[in-house]
Amino acid sequence: MPVHNKEIAKILNEIADLLDIKGENEFRVRSYRNAARTISGMTESITQMADNKKQIQSIPGIGESMAEKIEEISRTGTISQLDKLRDQIPASLVEIMKLEQVGPSRTRILNEELNIESIDDLKKAAEKGEIEKVEGFGKKTVENILREIEEYSKKGGSKRVKLHEAGEVIGPMIDYLGKKIDDVTVAGSYRRKKETVGDIDILGISKDPVRAMEHFVNYEEVERVLAKGETKTSVKLRTGLQVDLRIFDKQSYGAAILYFTGSKSHNIALRKIGQEKDYKINEYGLYKGNKRLAGKSEKEIYEKLGLGYIEPELREDRGEIDAAKKGLLPDLITPGDIKGDLQAHTTATDGKYSLEEMSEAAEKMGYEYLAITDHSKKVAMAGGLDEKRLAVQIREIDEMNRKMKNIRILRAVEVDILEDGSLDLPDEILKELDLVVCAVHYNMNLSKRKQTRRILRAMENPYFNILAHPTGRMIGKRSGYDMDMEEIMKEAKNKGCFLEINSNPDRLDLNDQYAKQAKEIGLKLTISTDAHYTGNLEYMKYGVAQARRGWLEKEDVINTRPWKELKKLLKRK
């Protein structure tokens, strides 16, 4: 069983945490974290490289020693160094360190002075008044720690929220802030359109920062003020979301947006390039000595570094800086490039709106086409269609097409891929359709080999066009089927099939990394909403955002083509 990149990263991160608590050199600790981040961001499996230590060592930030460790983890699934560290330091201390306000140093001191080994110990010691007697700790710190323990037990530690949920909270807040603050901008992972976001970073311009911050903390959704200064204020909203507001002047605003958009590793990479040119980059600008050479806009800072403007979605240190140096940045797809939606449901199965309502809603979106893809009979829960009912729907769609002036409704289906790889409806009806979307909904727990063969066999059917929500993951809920995605992508390309980016914000499946991998393989994708409500057609923006994070351009996505061209692409040889 090959060891996943994420597992390797997890082990390296744990080593970093333990070394950190031990009080090891912070740069040594950082190198473990850097390696972990790099590995978890890679699409190639590092285990496959493990025979070739040179290849591993050629990865930036991984040297001889780290390569050996990675090799050991790849081979055995673990590493002796970690066992030794766990003998020295209780692993439960890592949990304490993850509490807000408590870092490696305080964790170590508390362990040494009071023999605290768990969050439970910590709570008891705090309540007994033992902690405030320790040098460097005071009443306030103890109060903060107790509150964090309270929050931690409420939420079980996981705090990230999905992008669209964050959007619902942020929208009204931006309107409110805009009343007294200029150019309010949401930065951070929200601007990079990551599928989940942690804290929200908001930036603004104001000549009167004190008044701006006052306005901010008076927002009705603010539950608690965590920190309040003239340039930075942090609050916790009632929803539990932490929001930071930072105020800048015009001259620094581009630098500030760049800095707080991140990602962290992108920024670090930029600053390294800056250093080579003897520049210093911070949130106020790009400096040579004390002289500010740029700062008003992000673009001028990139220019000074010899780079083209890098779109926020690409700023993950996954090769975008190299591409910018060489002038090879992708011309990213935009929502306006989408000509139609290739997955939508109606009341015929589990959709909540009729064929007519869905058609009209798609026409309003300005689409050239909409595929109606109701479920097949296997999905009994949704009232899936058998041949007869699908035949009826085909006639209804033909009828609808005579009525609709500006949009073509495509005859389609979301047919189940059964456990043996056959499709849930016979070819006789599938051949009547404009396109066939195929999906796995049952038997999700097959072994990797079986699941992969199931999909590959399904693609042998000449009517198979698109694999919907290919991994089956649900963000924050389930991780998806075990399957060899690379093999499936390569075979899909060979066979003239396509994979979907499902735009539902709970799915976003394929994710950004798989989308990028597909592009590298040369496989084209679709971006579809899987709409069950007319309003869901708006999810397209999330799918496009994910595609942009995967470096996709207009030509990488087939539903950017007019129907005439798309039709040809859907014809399998």
Place this chain on the structure above:
DNA sequence: GCCGTTTTCGGCCCGACTGTTTTCAGTCG
């Protein structure tokens, strides 16, 4: 532990806020 307009040690991204102490360490992003 990594890296080097590299040659083997000395840097390693940078700043704000808090709390505790009185000049700074810890934490965070």
